[in-house]
Amino acid sequence: MNAHMSWTVIGSITDIPRRGARCVNTPMGKIAVFRTADDQVFAMDDQCPHKKGPLSQGIVHGTSVTCPLHNWVISLETGEAQGQDVGKTRTIPLKLDGEVILLGLSALVEDAA
Amino acid sequence: MKQKLVIIGNGMAPGRMLENLLEASPDAYEVTIFNAEPRVNYDRIMLSPVLSGEKSFEEIVIHGDGWYIQHGITLYKGCKIKSINRDAKTVTSDTGIVAGYDKLVIATGSVPFIIPVPGHDMAGVLTYRDLDDVNAMMIAAKSRGNAVVIGGGLLGLEAAAGLAEQGMKVTIIHIMPTLMERQLDPAAGHLLKKAVEERGITVLNGANTKAILGARRVEGVELADGTIVPADIVIMAVGIRPNAALGKEAGLQTNRGIVIDDQMRTSDPDIFALGECGEHRGMVYGLVAPLYEMAGILAKTLTGEAAAYAGSVTATKLKVTGINLFSAGDFAEGEDREEIVLRDASSGVYKRLVLKGNKIVGAVLYGETSDGAWFFDMLKKGADISDMRDTLIFGQSYQGGSPLDPMAAVAALPDDAEICGCNGICKGKITGAITSKGLTSLDDVRAHTKASASCGSCTGLVEQLLGITLGDAYNPAAVQPMCGCTHFGHDDVRRLIVAQEIKTIPDVMQQLEWKTSCGCAKCRPALNYYLVSNWPGEYVDDGQSRFINERVHANIQKDGTYSVVPRMWGGMTSSSELRAIADLVDKFAIPAVKCTGGQRIDLLGVKKEDLPAVWADLNNAGMVSGAAYAKGLRTVKTCVGTDWCRFGTQDSTGLGIRIEKFMWGSWTPAKVKMAVSGCPRNCSEATCKDVGIICVDSGFDIHFGGAAGLDIKGTEVLCHVDTEDEALEVIVALTQLYREQGRYLERIYKWMKRVGIPSIQANVVADREKRAKLFERFVFSQKFAQVDPWAERVSGVDKHEFKPMAELSFAEAAE
Numbered sequence: 001m002n003a004h005m006s007w008t009v010i011g012s013i014t015d016i017p018r019r020g021a022r023c024v025n026t027p028m029g030k031i032a033v034f035r036t037a038d039d040q041v042f043a044m045d046d047q048c049p050h051k052k053g054p055l056s057q058g059i060v061h062g063t064s065v066t067c068p069l070h071n072w073v074i075s076l077e078t079g080e081a082q083g084q085d086v087g088k089t090r091t092i093p094l095k096l097d098g099e100v101i102l103l104g105l106s107a108l109v110e111d112a113a
Numbered sequence: 114m115k116q117k118l119v120i121i122g123n124g125m126a127p128g129r130m131l132e133n134l135l136e137a138s139p140d141a142y143e144v145t146i147f148n149a150e151p152r153v154n155y156d157r158i159m160l161s162p163v164l165s166g167e168k169s170f171e172e173i174v175i176h177g178d179g180w181y182i183q184h185g186i187t188l189y190k191g192c193k194i195k196s197i198n199r200d201a202k203t204v205t206s207d208t209g210i211v212a213g214y215d216k217l218v219i220a221t222g223s224v225p226f227i228i229p230v231p232g233h234d235m236a237g238v239l240t241y242r243d244l245d246d247v248n249a250m251m252i253a254a255k256s257r258g259n260a261v262v263i264g265g266g267l268l269g270l271e272a273a274a275g276l277a278e279q280g281m282k283v284t285i286i287h288i289m290p291t292l293m294e295r296q297l298d299p300a301a302g303h304l305l306k307k308a309v310e311e312r313g314i315t316v317l318n319g320a321n322t323k324a325i326l327g328a329r330r331v332e333g334v335e336l337a338d339g340t341i342v343p344a345d346i347v348i349m350a351v352g353i354r355p356n357a358a359l360g361k362e363a364g365l366q367t368n369r370g371i372v373i374d375d376q377m378r379t380s381d382p383d384i385f386a387l388g389e390c391g392e393h394r395g396m397v398y399g400l401v402a403p404l405y406e407m408a409g410i411l412a413k414t415l416t417g418e419a420a421a422y423a424g425s426v427t428a429t430k431l432k433v434t435g436i437n438l439f440s441a442g443d444f445a446e447g448e449d450r451e452e453i454v455l456r457d458a459s460s461g462v463y464k465r466l467v468l469k470g471n472k473i474v475g476a477v478l479y480g481e482t483s484d485g486a487w488f489f490d491m492l493k494k495g496a497d498i499s500d501m502r503d504t505l506i507f508g509q510s511y512q513g514g515s516p517l518d519p520m521a522a523v524a525a526l527p528d529d530a531e532i533c534g535c536n537g538i539c540k541g542k543i544t545g546a547i548t549s550k551g552l553t554s555l556d557d558v559r560a561h562t563k564a565s566a567s568c569g570s571c572t573g574l575v576e577q578l579l580g581i582t583l584g585d586a587y588n589p590a591a592v593q594p595m596c597g598c599t600h601f602g603h604d605d606v607r608r609l610i611v612a613q614e615i616k617t618i619p620d621v622m623q624q625l626e627w628k629t630s631c632g633c634a635k636c637r638p639a640l641n642y643y644l645v646s647n648w649p650g651e652y653v654d655d656g657q658s659r660f661i662n663e664r665v666h667a668n669i670q671k672d673g674t675y676s677v678v679p680r681m682w683g684g685m686t687s688s689s690e691l692r693a694i695a696d697l698v699d700k701f702a703i704p705a706v707k708c709t710g711g712q713r714i715d716l717l718g719v720k721k722e723d724l725p726a727v728w729a730d731l732n733n734a735g736m737v738s739g740a741a742y743a744k745g746l747r748t749v750k751t752c753v754g755t756d757w758c759r760f761g762t763q764d765s766t767g768l769g770i771r772i773e774k775f776m777w778g779s780w781t782p783a784k785v786k787m788a789v790s791g792c793p794r795n796c797s798e799a800t801c802k803d804v805g806i807i808c809v810d811s812g813f814d815i816h817f818g819g820a821a822g823l824d825i826k827g828t829e830v831l832c833h834v835d836t837e838d839e840a841l842e843v844i845v846a847l848t849q850l851y852r853e854q855g856r857y858l859e860r861i862y863k864w865m866k867r868v869g870i871p872s873i874q875a876n877v878v879a880d881r882e883k884r885a886k887l888f889e890r891f892v893f894s895q896k897f898a899q900v901d902p903w904a905e906r907v908s909g910v911d912k913h914e915f916k917p918m919a920e921l922s923f924a925e926a927a928e
Contacts, residue, residue, distance in 0.1 A: 011918045016913075019631060019658075022917065023917045024918050025920045025921065036631075037630065037631045057673070059634040059638070059657070059660065061631050061634060061637065062633075066633070066634035068661040069669070073634070
């Protein structure tokens, strides 16, 4: 991970329904932010490694999400496709300050630059 | 580049060859199939159970349309190839299609032999070869008249038993002194005749057909001795011959069949022949096991793997329920041959082994056939039986001292003993698959190995292998669990939800000991539906357990945009609705507008954040959600009925609108599509819908259980009613019964097949009281379901769904 990580506030954990997701629009594309049943929060690109399906629209279960297009199951922790499928979605560094969600976007900007 | 593989014929042999080929090398060939029959590949050896009514055609399909689509295979149905041009390497069909090939497989099977007696081409003379023949027999059988079957071999007997089962009076005319003389010795033939006659079938042995009589269609059969047997249909089942005509015309070497070498290659190196049309080392085969062996060899040859076919020894089983008969090898008497015979007249058992030099060369088992596989295995291997000669005839359980239980007998079989004769699957392959792939059920074994997936007569053996391999872990009655989160099946979960009055998803998971913390994408939507349908008004719908389309009330598309379909009751619309739609298409720059198959308008490519505004405009013009995304009532398609049509018998449009207004908003296990046709011309195509109504002068015929997707199936008739009110009550009761019994994602036709039409009719047609109760329960649940989801969201429900959580600029992101 980046040595000089900077963090951007994107909202509160209460903005996201449990076992659900919301999107953050950035110039580098959509980021999906997930909240699990036990209030863990994860962020990753809103794209399934299979056919770029919007993962934010999928069903969240445990620490995985099932893509709405073809039912690939993606780990929220690693971005890796589960089961027999092979592929990986880029995860985004995230931290919680109380209820406030912060994303580590500097890595992304450097990727884009 | 992919090579072009063209296959002529779509029977069981090429079907199996393709399975092997696709498994070994899925991308080697671009495959095109020409099938003279207008249908997919089905299990021809199961035609007899179809004829006797024990199975339906759907149950014997091997590869449905979906299989061909999935594997990118082009299948021309009802297309007969009329010529092969070997210089240009093309084939031409009778419909004018020309296809080029790099490799060509001829698999045209065989044609039934027709005895050329006078009258053989008269209407009512049938053969027994394909589904068309079976359908023709089943139609003829409805008249319950007389049937004559010419030929007392395997096919003739199965046809006779099937027709007798369908209620016809059947006579078998067989030229030889005993039945199935090629497979059975006279003693077994006699026992078989007795068993056949007990089914009310007359058997005339040594009878020679002289002529088929009749003016315009069949009336009787005249025998050489002058006897006349009355007949409404005549089935010729005297034998088959290889269908080698196409190969012969193309100049390939042919004798009885198209001559092939050990790699299935004809005299042209790029042309292969497979199955019954081929002749290998002077032999032609008509049983499935050798054809499947050939299919395996050809698949290897086509992928460049070395393989050689050495011919087959065949075994036969008669597929007539209640008659157990097995025969294998050669059992003619001879100087150098000995035999061992066991007869038990009281229990109807006859067993005969023919030995030559201490080896089994032939076996006939009648009445008790469980040792067939064991004898056949020793026969094929040429095993020396001198050590067990005294007890050999009693079967495998009597070898090695004291009698063993049947499980031990199966356990003692060697790994290469053949279990499934149809598919050539040996014991080791089955037990290996059970262990390595973690199989736990008969269906699993069928899916992974094909064993027991054809005629099913080895099912008992396969179940014993499951028992031996898995020990106590094998539970033959085990139901398929809903998903990996639970060991309960759908029906158990539903029953327990009601019995224990469980009313939330977390409670279901707690009380039924779910293995995961919050389920998965398979079980959560199912549980949500079961709770919605069981506890209307009490259960609060869990949006996070709904598939995205039902959560946002629109259909997700491949690019993440949505499609929107407003409801148009019964398919009727108006200038003001169309004007409003036109305006909002412009306003939101919606890229595509399309008519759907259910008489609605589909607006495609709407951005998610625009959805509430689009719905607001539609609501303002008086339109509500068309539920085109729902596992619920979708559309009621109608024709114009008595309003406009000169043939209309009832107000079909009005009834369609009435049904749709009554039933919209209801959730069901899977989508429900309906249609109402104003007359039997059926312009609204009601007979392939989940529920269809055909209006007639005297009232309404109610149909159900149709399908027109990956499966194609005509509806079944539920009942006839006289009035519109009664039609509505029956349809509503039917839907409610389906809501209460259907497994999540199980369409009506599958539910119908599972529970049976009689049980459905008993609930919604015969028992008025039950029907009324079902109707009441539906009406009660509608109180909570008939809320327009679009209007709710326009007024602010779930607004987080349609807005991003944050919009970041480059500067913020780079901060």
